[in-house]
Amino acid sequence: MVNKKCEYKHNKNESVHKIDYDNKKYQNQAIMLSNKVKKQYKHFSKRYAKQNIDIFRLYDWDIPEIGVVVDWYAGHLVVAEYLKKNSDPYWLTIMAEAVAKTLDVKIENLHIKQRHTGYKDGNRYERIAHTDKKIVMSERDFKFYINLDDYVDTGLFSDHRNTRAMVRQMAQGKDFLNLYCYTGSFSCYAAKGGAKRTVSVDRSESAIQWAKENMELNEIQVDSGFTAMEKINDKNDIDSKFEIDNKEIQKEEWSQKNIFIKAHAFDFLEKAKKKGQVFDIAVVDPPSFSSSREPNTRQFQNSSTSPNFEREDLDTTRRERDLKHHFDIAQDHPQLLKAVIEVMRKDSGSVIFFSTNHQNFQLKLDVVKFSLEEDCGNFIKEIKEITSITIPEDYKTPKKQIHRCWKIIV
Numbered sequence: 001m002v003n004k005k006c007e008y009k010h011n012k013n014e015s016v017h018k019i020d021y022d023n024k025k026y027q028n029q030a031i032m033l034s035n036k037v038k039k040q041y042k043h044f045s046k047r048y049a050k051q052n053i054d055i056f057r058l059y060d061w062d063i064p065e066i067g068v069v070v071d072w073y074a075g076h077l078v079v080a081e082y083l084k085k086n087s088d089p090y091w092l093t094i095m096a097e098a099v100a101k102t103l104d105v106k107i108e109n110l111h112i113k114q115r116h117t118g119y120k121d122g123n124r125y126e127r128i129a130h131t132d133k134k135i136v137m138s139e140r141d142f143k144f145y146i147n148l149d150d151y152v153d154t155g156l157f158s159d160h161r162n163t164r165a166m167v168r169q170m171a172q173g174k175d176f177l178n179l180y181c182y183t184g185s186f187s188c189y190a191a192k193g194g195a196k197r198t199v200s201v202d203r204s205e206s207a208i209q210w211a212k213e214n215m216e217l218n219e220i221q222v223d224s225g226f227t228a229m230e231k232i233n234d235k236n237d238i239d240s241k242f243e244i245d246n247k248e249i250q251k252e253e254w255s256q257k258n259i260f261i262k263a264h265a266f267d268f269l270e271k272a273k274k275k276g277q278v279f280d281i282a283v284v285d286p287p288s289f290s291s292s293r294e295p296n297t298r299q300f301q302n303s304s305t306s307p308n309f310e311r312e313d314l315d316t317t318r319r320e321r322d323l324k325h326h327f328d329i330a331q332d333h334p335q336l337l338k339a340v341i342e343v344m345r346k347d348s349g350s351v352i353f354f355s356t357n358h359q360n361f362q363l364k365l366d367v368v369k370f371s372l373e374e375d376c377g378n379f380i381k382e383i384k385e386i387t388s389i390t391i392p393e394d395y396k397t398p399k400k401q402i403h404r405c406w407k408i409i410v
Contacts, residue, residue, distance in 0.1 A: 031099035184211025
C-alpha cells in the first residue's frame, strides 16, 4: 500500500511538472505568435484600409511549432488550428487570446476554429454552429456577407481577390460561368465588370441563396428566369409558357442576366453541352474532395425557370456517375476540364481560370489534351500557371501556397 501511495505521488508530481512545463512552453509560443501577428498587422492594415479591404491574413503557420492561421475581419479575429492527432484545445485558446489581446480585439469578436488538413480527417465543410449570423465586410467597392461562426470557411475566399479583379477587367460583354460558385463573389465581380450573362452553379442550396444575397447586397439584379439568348432559341416554348412576345424578346436581348443554378458540376456541364450553351470566361475552383450523400437521387436541379436547364434525369456512363458521387481533384480534374472546355466558345480566345488548394496537386496536362483529341480536336491554345500573380501578398508564405491557379485559353 505504501508503495502504491508513493507511486501515485510520483506520477502526480510528474503530471504537475508537465502542466507547468506546458504552460511555460505555451506562453512562449503565444509571445512569438503575437509578435509576428502584430508586425504583419502593422504592415498590412493601413495599406488595405486605403483599398477598402476589410479581410486579410496575418499569419499562416509561419513558425513551424505554431500551426495556426490568423485572419483579420475588420475588428474580428479568426484563429484556426491545423488539427493534429495530439491537438490540445487549451493550447489553441492560449494562442488565440494572446493574439486578441495584442491587437486589442474584444473576446466576443474572437472566433476560434479547427481546420482539417485532409478529407480523411473528417468532413471539412460540415456545419459547426447554428448562429445564422451574417455581417457585412468590404472588398474594394464590393460588400459581402460573412459568417464567422457557423462554418470553418467564412463565406469569402480572400486569397482569390486578385483573381476576381482579373475577371472583372475582362468581363465586359462576355458570358461568364462560375462553377462551384460557393457564395458568388466571382459572379459579383463579373457582373460589375459588365458581363452580358453570369451563370453561377453550386450543388448547395444554402450557397446559392448566399450568393443571391451577395448579388443583391451589391445592387446587382438577380435573374429568376432565363437569358435573352435562351429566349430567342426557345421562342415557341417561351411564348406558350410565359406569354412573351417578340418585342419583349428584342427589348431584353442586351440586358444583363445573372442566373443561379443548383446542380452538381458534371450534371450541369453535360446539360449545358446538350443545349448548346457556351461561355467566354469560366472560373473553376472545385473542392479537393467531395462526396454525395444522396447517390441514388441525384438529378439536375435548377433554381431558375430557364427552359434550357429544366430538371431532367441524365443518361450517363457508370464512370460519369462515379465522378458525380465521388470527386477527387488530383485524379478527376482532366475529366472536369474536358467538360468545361466543351462548353467554352471556340476560336474567340475564351478563358478558363482553374484553381485548386490541394497541396500536392499535379496538373495532368497530357491527359487533358488526350481526352480532348477524339471529341473536340485541339482546342487548348495555351495553358499558363499564374499563381504568382493571383496570390495576394498577405497570403504568400515560404512554407506553402494557399492555392495554385492556371489560365487556360481555348
